[in-house]
Amino acid sequence: MSITAMPTTEIVPARSWYKRNEIAVTPWLFLAPGVLFFLFYVIFPIFQSFNLSLYAWDGLGEARYVGLANYQELSTDRAFETSLWNNLKWLVLYLLAIPAGLFIALFLNQTVTGIRLYKSLFFFPFVISQIVVGLVFTWFYDPTFGLLNVMLGWIGLGPINVLGDPTLVTYGIIAAGLWPQTAYCMILYLTGLNAVDPEQIEAGRLDGAKGWRMLWYIIIPQLKPATFIAFVVTIIGALRSFDLISIMTNGGPFGSSRVLSFYMFEKALSEYGFRMGYGAAIAVVLFLIMLVFIAYFLWSMFQEERAR
Secondary structure (H helix, E strand, C coil): CCCCCCCCCCCCCCCCHHHHCHHHHHHHHHHHHHHHHHHHHHHHHHHHHHHHCCEECCCCCCCEECCCHHHHHHCCCHHHHHHHHHHHHHHHHHCCHHHHHHHHHHHHCCCCCCHHHHHHHHHHHHHCCHHHHHHHHHHHHCCCCCHHHHHHHHCCCCCCCHHHCCCCHHHHHHHHHHHHHHHHHHHHHHHHHCCCCHHHHHHHHHCCCCCHHHHHHHHHHHCHHHHHHHHHHHHHHHHCCCHHHHHHCCCCCCCCCCCHHHHHHHHHCCCCCCCHHHHHHHHHHHHHHHHHHHHHHHHHHHHHHHHC
16 A cells, blocks of 8 residues: 655745845835935925915014015015125126036147146136135235236236226126136046047048037037036036135125125025024025926926936
């Protein structure tokens, strides 16, 4: 008589929820610290600023709810109007750093004698502090011993007090800011030029493209990623310009060189203000202006990814 063995079923131990979802969960665990810091130090203060702009508060006493009164006051504030107009000047003129950086990068991308020295000289403004840039240009514009007026004297022109003239001061500060910003754009384009396809260059030469035609139809289209980053960084730099104004003029003369970020500081934190709610309202306006550009940049990136 034969004995038939009963089939045995192997008992599989139950896996935990983490083991079942390990591949999906692990990346989020690594991202969690950065996400929490971003939420706490960026997103939360944004909403807090929106809320604070609805109050009148000196930073110490009790906050008093005033609704949209701060924004109504902004609409009739001449200093705010001047700051907004100056920010528009910064936005338009600061973009000159992009073509200037491109042409300097094209020059430095050649093989000529002493090119390393030239690269070092053009790279130098990028590594120094904005504070140092402000001090250097303050001395450069000085009406008594500044190099600008010395050079103007060589051609028989009288001294010009750039930082003391309400009509010239904003343009003088923008020129100072363009010096390091052009260096930054140059670095971006130098990196982009290293990625240009040499086969397309050769094909363009065979088709008779040279000079401006080569630059416009062959090289610049391949520099689109570098141009995009340069545009984003330049726009943000123009909107958050504060250091140079604080060092060179402190908003003067007569408040004619203020921008929104500096006026916000004056109203909220300086000796003239301690109006936290009003300063928050200015910050909200500045944020909304930035949001327009940020939305455009994100939309452009989404469209580019979608097209791939």
